[in-house]
Amino acid sequence: MSDVTLTANGASVILHGDGEYQGPGIALTGIAGWYATPDPKITVTSRGQGDGGHDIAASDILYSARVVTISYRVLAGDRHEALDLLAQLDRAVHGLVTCRVTDQGQDTQCVGGYYSRSLEQKIQNPLWQNLSGDITLxxxxxxxLSVNGYTVQISAMHVAGGNVGLKYGDNRRNGLKYPLNYGLTLDGVGSNVALLTNSGSSRAYPTFVVHGPMDGVRLDFPGTQQSIVCGQTVRDVPLVLDCRSRTAELGGQDVSRQLSQRGFPTIPPGGSIRVVLSSLGNGFVDCTAHDTYM
Structure with missing residues (x-):
């Protein structure tokens, strides 16, 4: 069985999934709702005449919140140690919880959950305390989401200066001069094109963090007819473009009003998208995607 790590309010606690774990500590005795899909939330309309209901679109197939039930057992040598371990678990109250499950090479997490816990005291012994219950997240x-996301950095092109544009001859003769020089260069060995992949089973929502200096940003996604165009000037504070919330954020402030095109893409399961940084500047963009499972 897998190990489970709960993190909230700056503290983490591990529930050990090894069936031979003897403590002292917290043993994981079961987990439900992690590999199962959440309940669907689909609105259907029955046919007034005819069998069944009206057809639904794939975009209407959505799911409810994920409810995870974790069964645990506290293994402690005395009452004081047992209560201390319970207190470690309860540091998750009033906080947003991240649950990470490592299982046979798959390392995934859910973020932003809330916590409650039940307790059943099965054995009370002066030499050993065995307390058990369920944690609901x-x-x-x-x-x-996969814990380790895939990040690639793309650089903006900028005009190098000097002899740029069309040239109609030199000092010796007229005519169009080849090759044409538009003066566009990249710093270092970077690229303004990236490929983002998703090896999971559900659509993934990438994020783009724009670092300046850039006077606005344009990201194009070839083959999708989608683009993100934001007129926000970016200097020392990065601009975050979140495809799940379809928003732009700068320094914790929503600047989505600066978006003139909102073609936020998703990455299909087992698929990929290309990203092209089409705007000029001296900055760069960190593109991040996680394998995503439902």
């Missing part, structure tokens, strides 16, 4: 964002 509710994640309004139901997707499971």
């Amino acid at each position: 509710v994640f309004e964002r139901p997707e499971r």
Whole structure:
């Protein structure tokens, strides 16, 4: 069985999934709702005449929050140690919880959940305390994301200066001079094109973090007829473009009003998208995607 790590309010606690774990610590005895899909939330309309209901679109197939139930057992040598371990678990109250499950090479997490816990005291012994119960976590964002995301950096092209544009001859003769020089260069060995992949089973929502200096940004996604265009000037504080919330954020402030094109893409399961940084500047963009599972 897998190990489970709960993180909230700056503290983490591990529930050990090894069936031979003897403590002292917290043993994981079961987990439900992690590999199952959440309940669907689909609105259907029955046919007034005819069998069944009206057809639904694939875009209407959505899911409710993910509810994860984790069964645990506290293994402690005395009452004081047992209560201390319970207190470690309860540091998740009043906080947003991240649940990470490592299982046979798959390392995924759900973020932004809330926590509650039940307790049943099965054995009370002066030499050994064995307390057990269930932890319930509710994640309004139901997707499971790979812990290690895939990040690639693309650089903006900029005009190098000097002899740029069309040239109609030199000092010796007139005519169009080849090759044409538009003066566009990249710093270092970077590229303004990237490929983002998703090896999961559900659509992934990439994020783009724009670092200046750039006077606005344009990201194109060839083959999708989608583009993100934001007129926000970026200097020392990065601009975050979130495809799940379809928003632009700068220094914690929503600047989505600066978006003139909102073609936020998703990455299909087992698929990929290309990203092209089409705007000029001296900055760069960090593009991040996670394998996503429902």
